[in-house]
Amino acid sequence: MKVKVCGMREPENIRQVAALLPDFMGFIFYQGSKRFVGELITPDLLASLPAGIKKIGVFVNEETAVIREKVALYHLDLVQLHGAETPRQCQELQEAGISVIKAFSVGDGFSFLSTLPYERYCTYFLFDTRGKQHGGNGVVFDWELLKDNISDKPYFLSGGLNLENLQSKEFAKLKPKPFAVDVNSGFEQEPGLKKVAELKQLLGEMKVRG
Numbered sequence: 001m002k003v004k005v006c007g008m009r010e011p012e013n014i015r016q017v018a019a020l021l022p023d024f025m026g027f028i029f030y031q032g033s034k035r036f037v038g039e040l041i042t043p044d045l046l047a048s049l050p051a052g053i054k055k056i057g058v059f060v061n062e063e064t065a066v067i068r069e070k071v072a073l074y075h076l077d078l079v080q081l082h083g084a085e086t087p088r089q090c091q092e093l094q095e096a097g098i099s100v101i102k103a104f105s106v107g108d109g110f111s112f113l114s115t116l117p118y119e120r121y122c123t124y125f126l127f128d129t130r131g132k133q134h135g136g137n138g139v140v141f142d143w144e145l146l147k148d149n150i151s152d153k154p155y156f157l158s159g160g161l162n163l164e165n166l167q168s169k170e171f172a173k174l175k176p177k178p179f180a181v182d183v184n185s186g187f188e189q190e191p192g193l194k195k196v197a198e199l200k201q202l203l204g205e206m207k208v209r210g
């Protein structure tokens, strides 16, 4: 199973995590986040990462023009839209040649029917836990709800993932199986600073699972 490490912002920590060769690394371009990339991330730093790692820019309710500008400047491979973005905006980005991951906040009142208008404009879906913040809440949602997922779009599982819950029998039994796991606060020393040894263990375990 593929692994995305999200919320990276410290250059040395980015290099250490990149050396583990995760499939995806996520960078948060939303100013309201504790993991906002700010001035710490430069186009040169991202260009120096191993070619096999896909770089994802995470945006929340951002204008299409700004997203396009960041994709071009940082050579992002995909964008993750983590707010209330519309299918129309996903379509605009897709038509501009940008691959879109649309994030959905799963919680009370969420219906997987709401994902259907996005299907044709996105490469992947992402299911996160609804919480106070747009993302990075560190809380797991009830994975049982995934049985109501009516789309066969490959999806990233997100929301409070850590070594313990990713080793659980509930995770092993998940249906449909996620395309990737998206890890963030569950592998942090502090916001934006990842625990490299724990990520190494996770990546080893996920490779075995295929």
Ligand SMILES: O=C(O)c1ccccc1N[C@@H]1O[C@H](COP(=O)(O)O)[C@@H](O)[C@H]1O
Pocket: 006, 007, 026, 028, 030, 033, 034, 035, 058, 060, 082, 126, 128, 133, 134, 135, 136, 137, 138, 139, 158, 159, 160, 161, 182, 183, 184, 185, 186
């Ligand atoms: O991490 C953030 O600060 C963040 C802010 C705004 C939008 C998305 C954000 N992160 C995403 O949140 C999920 C779940 O994170 P966690 O494991 O619960 O900490 C993950 O997809 C991040 O990409």
